[in-house]
Amino acid sequence: MTTALLTHPDCIDHVNPDGHPEQVARLHYVLKALEGKDLLRLDAPMGEDAHILMTHPQDYLDRIKSSGPEDGFVQMDADTFMSPGSLTAAYRAVGGAVKAVDMVLGGEVENAFVATRPPGHHAETASPMGFCLFGNVAIAAKRALDHHGLSRVAIVDFDVHHGNGTEDLVKNDPRIRFVSTHQMPLYPGTGAPQETGPHGTITNIALSTGTDGDLYRKILANRIIPILRDFQPELLILSAGFDAHVEDPLAGIELSTEDFGWITAQLAQAAADLCGGKIVSCLEGGYNLDALAASAALHVDELIAAGAG
Template identity: 70%
Template sequence: MTTALITHDDCHGHVTPDGHPEQVARLHEVLRALEGKDLLRREAPMADDATILLCHPLAHLEALNAAAPDTGSVQLDADTHMSPGSLKAAYRAVGGAVQAVDMVLAGEVQNAFVATRPPGHHAEKQSPMGFCLFGNVAIAAKHALERHGLSRVAIVDFDVHHGNGTQDLLWDEARALFISSHEMPLYPGTGAQHEVGAHGQITNIPLSTGTDGGLYRKILTGRILPLIETFEPEMLFISAGFDAHKDDPLASLALETEDFGWITDQLCALAGRICGGRVVSCLEGGYNLPALGASAAAHVDALIAAGGSSLR
């Protein structure tokens, strides 16, 4: 089997103000870095409202639809904006994540990378925030549980910022293990070790400024992988933010490009042992364009290596 790349041109239509770090150029850079790779390429469908309602209440959908502008841009919070194309892009981001689950569980591909925007791991139940409108990974995880009947799933979030939205959306979900490693102190200010979820299924791993790849590798092998193995998920999700890179302007960790490849290789190897290699990865942060492209390429190369290299 091979690796799917799921994206859509509509995700370029989410336009943020000049100088905003979560810019259209991010997705251009990622897709440029993935050109020519051995991937099964698919367009992300539009999610339907029922899918988004797996995690968000109707009031959240209604508020975003009411806020969506016909022209220009609206500001939802200090750093989250909507343009006329933003809502469609957000529906594609959810649709792509859900489609990835369907393709992996159908055996069409071994694993998948969903290259869409806006990202999702900061969106709480009724609060768009941190550049995010919907909780893409959390919704995909609930889709796997509710519609495919999986018993347990795990999410690893290695974005440099805490995945507060994923935590909020899955706080009461005993079937979903959520592990977030993130710099602290840093936006959004959540992610302390005592935040463990209603069933103790959430693990937050705050990282000190300057944490490098060597230390992160020890944390992955010593803490993150054993937690996943003990939980025995039937599918592994990755919130793939590349802003822990040493060159990223929004944070102060010190991972190198090759660290992201190694992390992905280790996660895929574990998935191969415990859940048939079923992995769905969704793009989150990463704001230095060259570092983002190189790190995403290293991540996807590891997915390809795990999934085989048969062209479709």
């Protein structure tokens, strides 16, 4: 079967202040690296308010909708900004994640990569954070459960920062298993291993500065894959952040581009064994442009290989 790529030019119109690490060029570099690959390329549709309200309350949605400026920037928190194009871009990110779930669960494609921005895994129930406005992967999981009738969805977040927003949005739903690997201590300061959620469905794996690919591979094989096997998900969603790369300026984990390919291949094999290969991957972080592009390209190569296998 096919791998879908969902993106949209509107995501270029989300602009942060000069010098901000979550810059427009991130998406340019990723999409350039994916040119020529065997992908079903689709425009990410606009998300709907109903999609966002699966995880965020109405008053929060109203706040975000009313905050977009006509020009310049509005600062939502210490490092999260909205520009005139941000709201539309955020709706495209939500819509892309929802459409990817619909396509994968509808049997149209084997798996999908959603290359949109702003990212989502730091957005909490009622708080924009860490460059994020809406919890895209949590919304995707709720779509799979509540619209498609799945019983179990797993989310694996390999961004170097803890997916605090995703955890906040899914921790009360026992149908969702959330696993996050992240450097600690590091922004946002959450994700301690003892944080397991009210249903024991949260696994936070804290990585020390300097963790390399050999150690990460052992963690994936000996901890993450067994968790997935035990949970038996019907869909695997990935928060695909590439800022654990050794060349990334915002953190101190030392994964190589090839490590991200191996991680993807192993997770794809687990998905093949557990849920018919059904994977939805959503772009999160990655702030060295060349490392981001190379890692995302290899990530997608492995999704394509899994879909063709």
